[in-house]
Amino acid sequence: MNLKTKSILLLLLGTIFWGMTFVFIKDAISLMSVSGFLGYRFLLAGIVLGLIFIKRLKTIDWNTIKYGAIMSLPLLFSFLAQTIGLQYTSASKGGFITGLSVVFVPLILSVMQRKLPAMNIFIAVVLATSGLALLTLGSSLSLNIGDSWVFLSAILFAIYIIMVGNISKKCDGILLSVTQFFIVGVLCTAYAGIKGDLYIPTQYKLWQAILFTALFATAYMYTAQNYYQKYISEITTSIIFSFEPLFAAITAFFYLNEQLTEQTIIGGLLIFIGILFAELKWSDVKVFIYRK
Secondary structure: OOOHHHHHHHHHHHHHHHHHHHHHHHHHHHOOOOOHHHHHHHHEEEHHHHOOHHHHHOOHHHHHHHHHHHHHHHHHHHHHHHHHHHOOOOOOHHHHHOOOHHHHHHHHHHHHOOOOOHHHHHHHHHHHHHHHHHHOOOOOOOOOOOHHHHHHHHHHHHHHHHHHHHHHHOOOOOHHHHHHHHHHHHHHHHHHHHHOOEEEOOOHHHHHHHHHHHHHHHHHHHHHHHHHHHHOOHHHHHHHHOOOOOHHHHHHHHOOOOOHHHHHHHHHHHHHHHHOOOOOOOOOOOHHHOOO
């Protein structure tokens, strides 16, 4: 197996893990506070990454800590919003709405650069908005409170992605991740402790959720992305990541017995196609298909 194929498979595996987290989070937050769960998740991910790259920790400097602290803010509030939202919406809908962050990235960049988005972004916004409407608007024509929280999470995560693109070039990516995980973990744990919501979990389902999200969806995926993404193009990577909502819907169907109605399937499909349009241009698609 060549390095390119290995990279694609490892990142695809991580994307499956990302999609599966929605069902585990729904289980966890029915048994534990949002801040307590996130505290355990990120502290454990930080400890695992720190142990794996313990030699690198000796080279950490103030610059890395400073930028890690800055980047931890949108990461923290994005995960808080997503986890709160999943208390009130389904895992499959949460996955599709979270995927909108891919569409928000070029929109936010266009605002920052004070120029109109490219035509593929306009098409992506129309498709994604139509899909979101089908997915979330009921007969009352209003967003469910959970959908609104996850929508906010997608915007915050888009901001985080942009910050990663700028800051990761200035510092060691692994050390940045470790710093962020510890800061988010400590803040969430401290808040849960102050609120009296912190305790050592005893339920199997809760530990299952904590271990899965910390080890596979956080520590593993961020490490795999930092190391292997350099061996494949950004186009290929974006296509791999765009499958996260699909994996979320499939997992929710089998694990939580969530019904995939015709409206949900069509809405999710429109968002999925919109995500692809946001990342690809037709010339890029041809390059991806015919690349040898």
